[in-house]
Amino acid sequence: MNYQRGEQLIKRKGLKKTKLRLALIHHFIKTPHAKSYADIKQAFPQTTDKSTLYRNLAAFERAGLIHSINDHSGITKYAFGAAPIKGNEHAHFVCEYCETVYCMEGLAPLQLDVPLGFKTNKVQTIIRGTCAAC
Ligand SMILES: [Zn+2]
Numbered sequence: 001m002n003y004q005r006g007e008q009l010i011k012r013k014g015l016k017k018t019k020l021r022l023a024l025i026h027h028f029i030k031t032p033h034a035k036s037y038a039d040i041k042q043a044f045p046q047t048t049d050k051s052t053l054y055r056n057l058a059a060f061e062r063a064g065l066i067h068s069i070n071d072h073s074g075i076t077k078y079a080f081g082a083a084p085i086k087g088n089e090h091a092h093f094v095c096e097y098c099e100t101v102y103c104m105e106g107l108a109p110l111q112l113d114v115p116l117g118f119k120t121n122k123v124q125t126i127i128r129g130t131c132a133a134c
Pocket residue numbers: 095096097098099100130131132133134
């Protein structure tokens with residue numbers, strides 16, 4: 001994986017290219033699992049302050065470079081890639097041992113009949129189990 005891809009993505013989304021953003025997007029591209037804020041902070045120990053990191057994550061999320069996952073641990077995690085769009089939701093696999101969250105590919109769209117008058121905003125599928133590393 002190279003820095004070029006991240007650079008292109010940032011450019012294509014119309015975001016200003018900063019050293020931190022390049023490093024961040026590269027970090028997301030090269031790691032296939034979701035990361036919490038604490039994980040990201042740990043990967044960039046020398047990096048600036050909390051709010052700068054949060055701001056950049058928020059900008060990435062708005063631009064569709066990453067998506068956030070609420071796995072019911074109460075800690076938001078972030079993974080590379082645009083947020084699953086309606087009708088094309090992907091599931092997240094949560095390992096019960098190492099608590100790593102992985103994006104799953106190829107989940108059939110959920111056919112769920114919500115009662116009349118209900119409006120679905122977001123569908124989240126969480127699969128719990130043991131990952132290959134555990
Ligand atoms: Zn695991």
